[in-house]
Amino acid sequence: xxxxxxxxxxxxxxxxxxxxxxxxxxxxxxxxxxxxxxxxxxxxxxxxxxxxxxxxxxxxxxxxxxxxxxxxxxxxxxxxxxxxxxxxxxxxxxxxxxxxxxxxxxxxxxxxxxxxxxxxxxxxxxxxxxxxxxxxxxxxxxxxxxxxxxxxxxxxxxxxxxxxxxxxxxxxxxxxxxxxxxxxxxxxxxxxxxxxxxxxxxxxxxxxxxxxxxxxxxxxxxxxxxxxxxxxxxxxxxxxxxxxxxxxxxxxxxxxxxxxxxxxx
Ligand code: FAD
Numbered sequence: 001x002x003x004x005x006x007x008x009x010x011x012x013x014x015x016x017x018x019x020x021x022x023x024x025x026x027x028x029x030x031x032x033x034x035x036x037x038x039x040x041x042x043x044x045x046x047x048x049x050x051x052x053x054x055x056x057x058x059x060x061x062x063x064x065x066x067x068x069x070x071x072x073x074x075x076x077x078x079x080x081x082x083x084x085x086x087x088x089x090x091x092x093x094x095x096x097x098x099x100x101x102x103x104x105x106x107x108x109x110x111x112x113x114x115x116x117x118x119x120x121x122x123x124x125x126x127x128x129x130x131x132x133x134x135x136x137x138x139x140x141x142x143x144x145x146x147x148x149x150x151x152x153x154x155x156x157x158x159x160x161x162x163x164x165x166x167x168x169x170x171x172x173x174x175x176x177x178x179x180x181x182x183x184x185x186x187x188x189x190x191x192x193x194x195x196x197x198x199x200x201x202x203x204x205x206x207x208x209x210x211x212x213x214x215x216x217x218x219x220x221x222x223x224x225x226x227x228x229x230x231x232x233x234x235x236x237x238x239x240x241x242x243x244x245x246x247x248x249x250x251x252x253x254x255x256x257x258x259x260x261x262x263x264x265x
Contacts, residue, residue, distance in 0.1 A: 007108050012227060013260040014126060014253065015108035020062060020264060022123035023052070024105060027090055030120075030165055031083060038080035044160040046073045047147060051157045052127075054141045055134040057256035068093050108263045117214040121168065125200055126254075128158045132196050133254040136189035152186040155195060159183065171203075178202065193250050194243060197222075223249055 009015065031037075037045050053066035072089055073081070105119070110126065112118035131154045135141065147153040159179045162172050178199050186195050201221055208219040225232050228249040233242050252258060 007106075007111060007263055009108050009111075009262070010260070011109070012253070012258075013109065014130065014258055015110075015263065016058075016259050016261050017106040017108045017263040018110045018123040019056075019127050019130065019259075021105040021107055021110070022120065022127045023062065023066075025120045025123070026165075028087070030167055031086065033167075034083055034165070036080050036082055037086070041164055042073075042079070042081060044157075044164050046070070047157050048161050049073060050145050051131065051142075051147060051154065054145060055131045055138065055154070057130065057134055057259060065090065065093050106263055112214050113216040114214075117212065118217065121171070124166070128154065129193075129196060129200075129250070129254045130259075131158075132189075132193045133251055134256070136193060136251065137255065139189065151188065152183060152192045152195070155179070155183055155186060155192055158196075174203070174206075175199070190247055193254075194247055197246065197250055223253070227253075 031045070034041065049066055049070045053063060053070045056063050056066060069086070069089060107119050107123065110118050110120075110122035135154050142148040142153055147157070150156050159175065162175045166172050183195065186192050204219040204222060207213055210219075213219050223231055223246075228245065230245040231242055231249055233240050
C-alpha cells in the first residue's frame with residue numbers, strides 16, 4: 001500500500017475502485033483460506049453473491065460477474081464446492097469479459113497512510129452501506145431470491161458473512177453481539193440503513209485512539225459536521241443526531257449517483 005502513489009480523493013464521494021477491491025479481496029484472499037465451501041458456509045456465500053448481483057449499482061461488469069457466479073452456484077448439484085472451482089470461474093469470466101477485478105487492489109477512499117491500515121475492512125463497510133441504500137432505492141430487486149422474506153436482508157447476509165468468513169474474528173464477535181441485541185428490531189429498509197450507520201459509529205467510538213486508528217483518518221462519529229451539518233443538533237447543550245437528515249445524507253452519500261469511477265479499472 002505504502003509503495004503505491006497517493007491517490008487524491010474527495011471524502012464526500014464513494015469510489016467504485018474501493019468496492020471492486022473489496023470484492024477482489026473477498027473472492028481472492030479471504031475466501032482462499034477455505035479449501036472447500038459446504039453446508040452453511042456454502043449457503044452464506046451463495047446468499048452474499050446473490051445479494052451483490054441484485055443490488056450492486058450500475059449493472060456493469062461487477063454485476064455480470066456476480067450474476068454468472070450466482071447462476072453457477074445455484075445450478076450446482078454439489079454439496080461441497082472446492083474454492084479452486086470458484087476461482088477458476090472468476091478467472092475465466094474475466095478473461096472472456098475483459099477487465100474486472102484486476103491483478104491489484106486499488107484503494108482510494110480506503111487508502112491507509114501506511115500498510116496494514118484501512119483497506120479491506122473499510123471497503124467492506126462501504127460495500128454494505130451501499131447495498132443498504134440500494135435495497136431502499138430498488139425495493140423489488142430481491143424478489144424471488146428468498147432473501148426478501150427477511151425484513152433486513154442486507155444486514156442478515158452481512159451478519160452471516162462476517163461471522164463465517166471475515167478474517168478479524170474479534171470484529172465478528174462484536175458484530176454478532178450487536179446483531180443479537182437489536183437487528184431483529186429492524187422492520188423496514190430505512191431502519192436497515194440507519195442500523196448499519198449506528199452500528200458503524202459504535203465501532204468508531206470503541207476504536208478511537210486504538211492501534212488500528214489511522215492518524216490521517218481518525219475514528220470519530222460520522223458524518224462530521226463538515227460533511228453534513230444538518231445531521232447534527234444540540235438539545236439542552238447535548239449533541240444529538242437528527243436521524244431524518246442522517247437518513248437523507250446516507251441515501252445521497254451511498255447512492256448510485258455519488259459513486260465515482262475515478263481510478264477504477
Ligand atoms: P472505517 O470505519 O472502516 O470506515 C470506512 C469509511 O466509512 C469511512 O472512511 C467513512 O467514509 C465511512 N464511515 C465511517 N463511519 C461511518 C458510519 N457510521 N456510517 C456510514 N459510513 C461511515 N476493528 C477492530 O479493531 N475491532 C472491531 O471490533 C472491529 N469490528 C468491525 C466490524 C465490521 C463489520 C467491520 C467491517 C470492520 C470492523 N473493524 C473492527 C475494522 C474497523 O471498523 C475499520 O474498518 C478499520 O479500522 C479501518 O478504519 P477506517 O479508518 O478505514 O474507517
